[in-house]
Amino acid sequence: MSKQMLTERENALRVYNRTESPEWIPVCADCYAFIMPTSIRERPVPRGEDGADWFGCNWIWDADCLGYAPDLRKPLLLNDITKWRDVVKFPDISSVDWEASANRDLAEVDRNERIIRVMMESGPFERTHHILGFQNAFLSMCEEPEEFKALIDAIADYKVELINKICQYYAPDEIFAQDDLGGANGPMMSLTMYRELLKPAHKRIVEAVRSHGVVYTHHSCGKMEAFIEDLIDIGVQVINPMQTINNLVEVAQKYSDKLIFDVGADTAACYEDADEESIRQGVRHIVDIFGPQNNLILESFPSNNKCISNWDIVLDEARSYGREFYAGR
Numbered sequence: 001m002s003k004q005m006l007t008e009r010e011n012a013l014r015v016y017n018r019t020e021s022p023e024w025i026p027v028c029a030d031c032y033a034f035i036m037p038t039s040i041r042e043r044p045v046p047r048g049e050d051g052a053d054w055f056g057c058n059w060i061w062d063a064d065c066l067g068y069a070p071d072l073r074k075p076l077l078l079n080d081i082t083k084w085r086d087v088v089k090f091p092d093i094s095s096v097d098w099e100a101s102a103n104r105d106l107a108e109v110d111r112n113e114r115i116i117r118v119m120m121e122s123g124p125f126e127r128t129h130h131i132l133g134f135q136n137a138f139l140s141m142c143e144e145p146e147e148f149k150a151l152i153d154a155i156a157d158y159k160v161e162l163i164n165k166i167c168q169y170y171a172p173d174e175i176f177a178q179d180d181l182g183g184a185n186g187p188m189m190s191l192t193m194y195r196e197l198l199k200p201a202h203k204r205i206v207e208a209v210r211s212h213g214v215v216y217t218h219h220s221c222g223k224m225e226a227f228i229e230d231l232i233d234i235g236v237q238v239i240n241p242m243q244t245i246n247n248l249v250e251v252a253q254k255y256s257d258k259l260i261f262d263v264g265a266d267t268a269a270c271y272e273d274a275d276e277e278s279i280r281q282g283v284r285h286i287v288d289i290f291g292p293q294n295n296l297i298l299e300s301f302p303s304n305n306k307c308i309s310n311w312d313i314v315l316d317e318a319r320s321y322g323r324e325f326y327a328g329r
Contacts, residue, residue: 006023007113008026009112011023011024012026012032012297014294015260015294016115016173016174016237016238016260021294023326025287025291025296025298025318025321025323026297027298027300027315027319028301029315031114031115032116033106033110033111033114033117034117034119035106035109035116035118035172037166038105039101040120040121040162041053042120042122043059044061044068047061048063049061053130054091055077055088055091055131056089057130057131058074060073063305064304065303065305066308070133076131076133076136077132078132079136081136081144081147081148082144084131084151084154090154093162098168098169099169101169102170106170115173115174116170116171116172116174117172117173117174117175117176117217118166118170118176120162120166120175120176120177122178122179123159123178123202123205124159125152125180125181125198126178126179126180131151138189141197145196145197149196152197153200155201156202156204156205159205159208160205160208163208163209163212167209167212167214173215174214174215174217174238175215176217177205177209177216178219179202179218179220180220180224181194181227182220182221182224182225182246184222184223185223187224187226194227195230199230202218202231202234203234206218206236207235210235210237215237215238216235216236216237216238217237218236218238218240221243222243223243223245224246225246225247225250228251228255232255232258237259238259239261240261240262240263240264241262241264241299242262242263242264244266244267248286248289249289252290252293256293259295260295260296261296262297262299263298263299264298265279265282265298265299265300265314266281266283267282268282269282269283269303269307269310269311269313270303270304270307270310272306272307274307274310276313279313279317280317280321283298283314283317283321284317287318287321287325291322291325291326298318300314300318
């Protein structure tokens with residue numbers, strides 16, 4: 001009798017559950033149904049247009065970068081952190097028709113074939129600098145830490161309420177939560193500051209997700225490896241995207257028994273003029289580092305519109321090299 005072929009979902013769940021070795025390297029484009037709930041307005045609706053989110057923060061759509069940037073042509077929502085209670089109005093989550101939203105967003109999804117990944121944009125730290133602007137947010141952390149933490153905690157309360165609704169109506173396998181902590185050269189704050197002001201809020205959010213039996217993935221761009229032990233401590237299960245400005249070899253060696261890595265292709269794919277062999281070698285580089293630990297999901301999203309054609313190469317190499325990686329091991 002021939003061996004039954006695993007579905008993409010079944011193979012990826014082997015990585016998540018660590019029960020058996022995966023038969024190939026899972027690729028996010030193949031194994032995930034990536035859901036951005038249409039009733040959550042962390043960015044303007046409809047997506048792809050300038051406008052305000054449901055907090056009242058203003059955004060510009062950048063077609064080249066395939067994403068939003070704060071609209072600095074308009075006034076910030078808040079300039080003085082001590083007045084946040086008077087200014088910041090949290091969305092009325094109870095007014096959302098969650099059942100209709102979930103039915104609409106999941107209508108074409110096959111749960112037998114795909115892992116249901118629900119995206120949550122703008123974690124507590126990101127939301128503070130959407131509200132205050134980066135400069136005011138960092139100044140507030142230093143000059144008014146108690147008020148800054150109070151705002152962070154209020155945002156975490158809102159996030160926990162949101163998580164409970166998502167888990168009730170969408171029944172996801174995973175929640176993918178964004179909260180960037182790293183810059184181009186290192187952490188955007190000291191570990192002491194992170195542990196005092198942000199870590200308790202992140203811990204409550206992770207606990208809320210995991211209380212529903214849902215996997216928690218923490219997304220942070222930048223050089224953020226300094227935070228990994230703290231993220232493990234609060235129960236983070238998956239880290240994304242582990243950009244190559246981090247020491248990937250060291251990270252894989254130190255943490256592969258504790259984390260799953262949802263890692264993007266190497267930096268070559270992010271350049272419009274990259275040659276095909278460099279792009280393919282970048283994919284193989286990531287697989288060679290993380291693949292042997294059986295804990296890699298290979299990301300495959302374009303970082304900007306100008307290099308979007310490179311992702312056909314990324315996907316082809318991820319599927320061909322990844323399919324054969326475990327053969328004979």
